[in-house]
Amino acid sequence: MGNKTTTRFNWRMIAGQLALLLFILGAIEYIVSAEIVSSLYLSQPTLVMKEIIRLFWDGEIFHHLSVTLWEFLVGYVLSAVAGIGTGMFLVLIPRAETFFKPFLSALLAVPKVTIIPMLMLWLGIGLSNKIAIVFLFCFFTIAFNTITGIKQTAENHLKVARVFEATKLQTIMKVILPSAAPTIFVALRLSAATGLVGALFGEMMASKDGLGNLLVKATSLYDTTKAFAIITIVTVVSVLIIALIDLLEKKIVLKWKSS
Incomplete structure (x- = not known):
């Protein structure tokens, strides 16, 4: 019972961390694409990912x-x-x-x-x-x-x-x-x-x-x-x-x- 509870807690923790990461990346994507922050100072995560793929x-x-x-x-x-x-x-x-x-x-x-x-x-x-x-x-x-x-x-x-x-x-x-x-x-x-x-x-x-x-x-x-x-x-x-x-x-x- 204890192991199941621990496993459930771990999955919830991981899911929460991923949700927070996606929220932060989504917020950055929005503020750059909407030109709230200039692309000179910050880049859209989608463009960064494309650049990483290109580099490799x-x-x-x-x-x-x-x-x-x-x-x-x-x-x-x-x-x-x-x-x-x-x-x-x-x-x-x-x-x-x-x-x-x-x-x-x-x-x-x-x-x-x-x-x-x-x-x-x-x-x-x-x-x-x-x-x-x-x-x-x-x-x-x-x-x-x-x-x-x-x-x-x-x-x-x-x-x-x-x-x-x-x-x-x-x-x-x-x-x-x-x-x-x-x-x-x-x-x-x-x-x-x-x-x-x-x-x-x-x-x-x-x-x-x-x-x-x-x-x-x-x-x-x-x-x-x-x-x-x-x-x-x-x-x-x-x-x-x-x-x-x-x-x-x-x-x-x-x-x-x-x-």
Whole structure:
């Protein structure tokens, strides 16, 4: 009975969300077509959808999408490995945390936008520049959340590991990481969205390819429909990436729990 009620509630929730989305899109369609808002500032959803179909049909979007995704993927994976590794290192070696944490906090406080011109000077405007930007947008969130997650490990669980004479590696893999996993995955989700924004921002600043470059060209030509089409594509890609991370979290956490 409870499962049926929950399922019914979920379907009602989804139906309500779709109704709200259709209402918003319908309202935008009306106010633009009725010229209440100029098409220079906003585009009709139907025209945006046609532009998205055209971009994929012509194949124009594939090269730019692959460039942006590759920049994001490399920078994101590097930041995840470095962030989780740094967080574990600082917590598991208390003196290292005391020594290095002020420096990390200071670097975190530096606005990333101010560093981007320097990265262009050091790395040029190619792939390495965008990877570095994505890394900077993601690393600190992952590192600090890893520190927080590990510190939340229950002392009783650590005592049980000691009683069973678990090695340092076994304690990390069987107790510390499973306990910190929810907090770490929160950081990975947040960083996925900000990392993709970082890649786009880098491309908008200086690039020959990528969705950011395509967006700059569209806005410079006052092609509002194409600009909104690109923004929609980026939004969908971001949602899919986060959904993939959610799926990964469920599989990893379930595996840890079963073991």
